Amino acid sequence: MIQLRGVSKTVMSGGRPLTILHPLDLTVRSGQFLAVLGPSGSGKSTLLGLVAGLDAPTGGEILIDGVDITKMGEDALAKLRGEKIGFVFQFFHLVPSLTAFENILIPMEIAGRRDATARARQLLGEVGLSDRGHHYPSQLSGGEQQRVAIARALSNDPPIIMADEPTGNLDSTTGKLIMQLLIDVRRERQTTLMLVTHDADLAALADSRLVLRDGRPVEGESRIPLDSARGEPNPESRPDAASRPARLEPTR
Ligand code: ADP
Ligand code: MG
Numbered sequence: 001m002i003q004l005r006g007v008s009k010t011v012m013s014g015g016r017p018l019t020i021l022h023p024l025d026l027t028v029r030s031g032q033f034l035a036v037l038g039p040s041g042s043g044k045s046t047l048l049g050l051v052a053g054l055d056a057p058t059g060g061e062i063l064i065d066g067v068d069i070t071k072m073g074e075d076a077l078a079k080l081r082g083e084k085i086g087f088v089f090q091f092f093h094l095v096p097s098l099t100a101f102e103n104i105l106i107p108m109e110i111a112g113r114r115d116a117t118a119r120a121r122q123l124l125g126e127v128g129l130s131d132r133g134h135h136y137p138s139q140l141s142g143g144e145q146q147r148v149a150i151a152r153a154l155s156n157d158p159p160i161i162m163a164d165e166p167t168g169n170l171d172s173t174t175g176k177l178i179m180q181l182l183i184d185v186r187r188e189r190q191t192t193l194m195l196v197t198h199d200a201d202l203a204a205l206a207d208s209r210l211v212l213r214d215g216r217p218v219e220g221e222s223r224i225p226l227d228s229a230r231g232e233p234n235p236e237s238r239p240d241a242a243s244r245p246a247r248l249e250p251t252r
Pocket of ligand 2: 044045046164
């Protein structure tokens with residue numbers, strides 16, 4: 001479970017403090033799918049970066065499975081990220097000098113997995129790229145590179161997947177296929193998914209929705225379980241909602 005309590009971010013901009021995320025409370029239960037929406041510059045990437053521990057908040061607490069990550073040192077954070085979070089970026093962020101296969105292998109080698117090679121091969125198959133493992137990122141299309149990035153994100157079986165506009169750099173047909181892959185992966189593995197998207201159809205499949213504007217949730221457009229850490233879960237966002245079919249139709 002991911003819990004944010006009063007999480008905010010203020011940066012210095014032109015010599016003045018600028019608050020890019022105002023104090024935010026948010027709970028994402030294990031296995032839930034949260035869609036994060038909002039115009040460019042509204043704080044979506046900032047939020048994901050904070051939850052992934054890639055950036056430190058100015059205020060508040062971020063608990064992942066009850067542990068406050070804002071109190072952790074760099075090494076502990078890196079370890080936690082390696083174990084708990086698979087991150088998929090808009091611009092793929094593959095290592096250009098490594099093959100697809102090697103890119104998937106890295107996180108498992110860092111984690112010291114002995115089955116790394118076999119798993120990398122299996123993950124390549126899972127994202128439909130069994131025959132492309134020896135290719136370098138520059139030899140792959142955008143959609144293929146994002147498949148590799150998804151396989152890499154899954155390599156250590158993280159309970160949480162975060163994706164920041166993962167189709168923002170792809171054509172719409174390829175984008176739909178990548179989104180379908182993420183939805184399928186999430187359903188099969190029952191992972192928590194925090195997804196930044198501009199796709200309203202996709203957001204409609206989510207258990208909850210956070211719409212940001214100028215670093216604040218837009219009331220009325222957002223549908224986030226308030227204080228759902230206590231009391232009854234929202235009936236619409238039960239864990240078994242994860243098992244309902246959520247197929248995306250290709251665009252016409
Ligand atoms: P989004 O992902 O919704 O497009 P971001 O989270 O990337 O938005 O950024 C939110 C706002 O904060 C933007 O106006 C951006 O320019 C600003 N911002 C982000 N990081 C910094 C920083 N380190 N210094 C100054 N401004 C920043
Ligand atoms: Mg962004």
